[in-house]
Amino acid sequence: MVNEQIEDYVFHRDFSKTYPIITHGKGIYLYDENGKRYMDACSGAVAANLGHGVEEIAEAMAFQAKKAAFVHTMRFETEVLFQLAEKIAKLAPQSLKKVYFTCGGSEANESAIKLARQYHKNAGRNDKHIVIGRWQSYHGNTFGSLSAGGDIKRRQTYTPNLLNFNHVHSPNCARCPYQREKEDCEYKQNWSCVRDFESVITEIGPDNISAFIAEPIVGSQLGAVSPPEVYFKEIRKICDKYNIVLIVDEVMTGFGRTGKDFGIQHFGIVPDIITFGKGVSAGYAPLAGMIVHDRIVDSLIENSKGKFVHGFTYSGHPVSVAAGLSALTIYEREGILKNVQVVGDYLKQQLFALKKRCPIIFDVRGEGLLLGIELAIDGERGTPFPEEFHASERINSIAMDLGAVFYPGSGSINGYLGDHLLISPPLTVTTGEIDEMVSILENSLKIYFEELKEEETYEITK
Template sequence: MSHIFPRHSAQSYPVAVGGEGCYLIDDTGKRYLDGSGGAAVSCLGHGDPDVTEAIKAQLDQLAFAHTGFFTSAPAEALADLLVEHAPDGLDRVYLVSGGSEAAEAAIKLARQYWVEKGAPSRSRLIARRQSYHGNTIGALSAGGNEWRRAQFGPLLLNVSHIAPCYEYRLREAGESAEAYGLRAANALEEEILRLGPDTVMAFMAEPVVGATAGAVTAAPGYFKRIREICDTYGVLLILDEVMCGMGRTGSLFACEQDGVAPDIVCIAKGLGAGYQPIGAMLCTAQIYDVIAAGSGFFQHGHTYLGHPAAAAGGLAVVSAILQRGLLPRVQEKGDALHARLMEQFKQHPNIGDIRGRGLFRGIEIVEDRESKAPFDPSRRIAANIKKAAFEAGLICYPMSGTIDGKHGDHVLLAPPFIISDDQLDELTDKLSQALNAVI
């Protein structure tokens, strides 16, 4: 009998005992193709010797030093490397232990910035429906996934949510993609004006929406207009790249492809590639300087901030992404995965949309392609696809509630950057087998 508190008490889980490249192996010897990198985490695959050696070497030298007393060489080196390759203006790195912590830190920094700048009335955060920013109270408040929020509603912060940029569902007939992107972005300006510009501290969004909606990319021009609106009203732009960043979409930071630079960006998952729990919040020099010239103290913190072994792992991961030519490979293999998904599912009567960037792809499942009508939630399509795929030896990331938190299903794919063409074939074949078995 296990004393582990599992994610789901009615489910039994195999014991993972090994990892080899794009595969995980359980204690019976069964191999599972990691088609989603866990949750878009394992970008380098499993068993990368350079990363594990870097962590071992750091543990031999120094395992832990609390950041209330010390900094460390790997933390400094990782921060330098991230800033060197970050969008313009990002200058400071706050190392944490995961994505939820990064989002929480971003929200609190935005608030403290305005307090120290002498504008304490700016306390409102605007985010988007059908978004996901983490599971701490602050991050969950920012997220727009109604299913995740529902039972915790009385505990959540007062965050405004505007419509997502979700072209497949919300673009009107006859409307160009550019016109839709502008219309979707202008919802932010409307909400700022409704709340009062002097009350809004920040807007938070994922450049490519991950778990909640399944690799939804923004319409052309959307984020450039968002940046303009934030600049007009003095609102900070927080971009959550926890899932879509660190090379996952084909550039180190996903927002590079939208031609914008945020005031604050959150990263995690691919930053540590699963080898260590690590995340980071990056902010501009302008934000940092306001804190430094004021109290000098960011009133936040966790025990394992800037953990030396985690930082050493993150440094090895980012170095590998940059030095091994993995960003162009993500673009190449992402195109190859998209082509295979189109070949396998373009004419499928229950696939409504195939979308994404790089090795971050999603397929939206519908009961009827013409009307885009979703399956009844009682069918548990996503959960059953996950189960069928796992039985077939494929790890993928299906989710329900794609449309409004209750209706709609999708499958998110985020395989390791090292995936081969043969493994792409295996991925799409096993996904097709699972989907057809369920539907």
């Protein structure tokens, strides 16, 4: 219940909570006003990829702010805009060469949805407007991106306002929504998640479908679940067959997070649009955007006089773009990608070892430094915690008391059941810091397990 007396003027994310006030950060640590140190084991919201207190980025932002803090991209552009766009395009798969900037991932996905629609309309495919997304996915909180996403809890309040988009199940072999074994799908070369996608297309009618949007590795909603290796290759074929724009949401997975420049590079296909955010500026400034295939750009030039009917006041904001340029320079200079590969493998090994010691871990998954553990009342059988336990939130609360913060999530099984934690520290993390992180995680899980036993909940629910 909210206090009757207003004690501050902030519209808090949750008025039932009291939040620590962070005064500063350094490396992978944050410090509050009482001097308490928190290990940032989730890079904030999987965004602070270079950790905290990087003066080089702050100085680049200040330098740009002194030169030109703001220009409207309807009238002007800046040198840093061209420099960052070039760096990003050179990291992307072939034929994706044009970069459009926004402030956040929601805006990036909203832009991609609108661009796909304009692309079809310009070519005379006027009925193509529906986007197919996936359940247990997240693409943002604007109405368009929320409509495309499959986060049931976030969607519920706003259901009457959402667009009439369609959804298929996300591939999750550990919790297959089609009740199949991965080995059976591989043996028969018949994947239900792929077949279902094509079935939905034919039911709706291909002439009505504009785009398909998917995360290469599902982050917050499934806890770092990778699809079967063949999945995106088959999806690419189907999108080509029915002239559907394939949007790959790399807001969380881009810029080295999974051990490659972009997560889709694990799967060997070229999307039509890649959206990005978070790591592009390492969290130092609001920055995101989309990388667009030449084919779509060429169509825009040919059929719409080169104009995208869309835009934001702060698109290509010079100070944010300067932060991104500085961050990408550091990624390259410091060999961040290699560190992710080495330290990510080490972290995964430690989490698998922890699973053997902890009876409430059901699964360990993910790539690079986007890793997740799925929690269960019975880790061996995978029996999920009851929804009302809020298990992942409680474990993260314990961890914060012990000095680390993870990224809790729920609803990974059916939108309601299924708890997980993302472990996604800054990409600069060391093996020594990983050891400290896993130790705090293990102690947090032990404390929660003891709470269950004390309440006589564990045996009853198990």
